[in-house]
Amino acid sequence: MSPTVGSPTRRTARKDKLANSVAQSVLQDIRRQGLSFGDQLPKEADMLEEYGVGRGTLREAMRVLETCGLIALKPGPGGGPVVQSVTPEDFGRVASLFFQFAGVTYREVNEARQILEPMAARLAAERQMGSDAARELLDLAQSGPDAADVETYLHITGDFHASVIAMGENTLVSVVCQSLAEIFRDRIQAVHFPKNKQRDVHASHVGVAEAILAGDSVRAESLMTEHMQDYLKYVAKQHPTLLDEVVTWRNRS
Numbered sequence: 001m002s003p004t005v006g007s008p009t010r011r012t013a014r015k016d017k018l019a020n021s022v023a024q025s026v027l028q029d030i031r032r033q034g035l036s037f038g039d040q041l042p043k044e045a046d047m048l049e050e051y052g053v054g055r056g057t058l059r060e061a062m063r064v065l066e067t068c069g070l071i072a073l074k075p076g077p078g079g080g081p082v083v084q085s086v087t088p089e090d091f092g093r094v095a096s097l098f099f100q101f102a103g104v105t106y107r108e109v110n111e112a113r114q115i116l117e118p119m120a121a122r123l124a125a126e127r128q129m130g131s132d133a134a135r136e137l138l139d140l141a142q143s144g145p146d147a148a149d150v151e152t153y154l155h156i157t158g159d160f161h162a163s164v165i166a167m168g169e170n171t172l173v174s175v176v177c178q179s180l181a182e183i184f185r186d187r188i189q190a191v192h193f194p195k196n197k198q199r200d201v202h203a204s205h206v207g208v209a210e211a212i213l214a215g216d217s218v219r220a221e222s223l224m225t226e227h228m229q230d231y232l233k234y235v236a237k238q239h240p241t242l243l244d245e246v247v248t249w250r251n252r253s
Contacts, residue, residue, distance in 0.1 A: 019060035022051050026061060027070065030083060041071065041081040068094055092179030092250060099183070099247040106187060107243035109180050110235075114228040116177045117161065121208055121224035122217045123168030129215025137163050138213055141205035153198055158185060160205050164224070167212065186250055187242065188235070197234065204230070 026041070035041075042050065047058055062081055065071045069090035071081045084090075099109070128134045140160055158181070165177045193201075204227040211220035236243055 016060070018053060019057050019064060022053055022057060022061035023064040025051060026065060030070075035083045037083060037085040039083045041083070043080060088175050088178035089182050091175050092182045095179055096183050096247050096250040100249045104247050105244050106184055106247060107232075107236075109184050109247060110228075110232050110243065113177065113180050113184070114225065114232065116173060116180070117165065117228055118221045118224040120165045120168040120170070120173050120177055121212065122221035123170055123173070124164050125212045125215055125217035125220040127169050128167045128212055130213065133163075133167055134209070134213040137167065138206070138209040141202070141209040150193055153193060154185070154188075157201060157205070160209075164208065164212070183247060183250060187245070187248075192238065200230070201227075 026047075030041075041047065044055070044058065048055060051058065051061075053061075062071065062073060065081070066073055069084055070086065072084050074080060074082055124134075137160070140156070140163060143156060161181060162178055165174050168174065204223065207223045208220055208227065211217075211223055232243075
């Protein structure tokens, strides 16, 4: 039996829709006013007047933005909603919630990375040929063999991939790529990388960096594709059940 007009179910649906609309308006105002990390939003009384809604609807809108990591609700006197920084990690945290619900596996996360990161490498080569950033990337790639332990090695390789992605200068590709990498990096800590494998990764990184510095977009994309495919094969061999695990929600710590 479907809900009747004016039933609690319909009233709740209308309230949720209104709260989402208010959240969108607040987000637009944050952007329009150029607010950034640490800036405080107006007091509740002022926001009630500004958006013309009830207290319950406004507070639900604030919870929507808080769940997405866009604001933090500070308690106590002088508290209230405060703008947060928006990072790929925040996006990944929210995305991982939906991924877990949808049954997305770590294999699928890495298959997406195999498509997007080579694209980022191609864009980087097209836009960073001969740049200081490209030279710094090559220096970073060449520092790989000096890693003293697995944690340091993972940090260096993570920085390399993040740098390539950022150098592509495509915000959407950057946010999605880095968030997917963070989601998998949360799980990858259990993977052992012996020295011989670290040397293989180092050689791949140096090749990609050299191609980007030279502006060879085709080679940069090809080498990154090969590198990502080899990486996934290695993880699958070392941990055959890991890739088929469903992504776990990365809740804020």
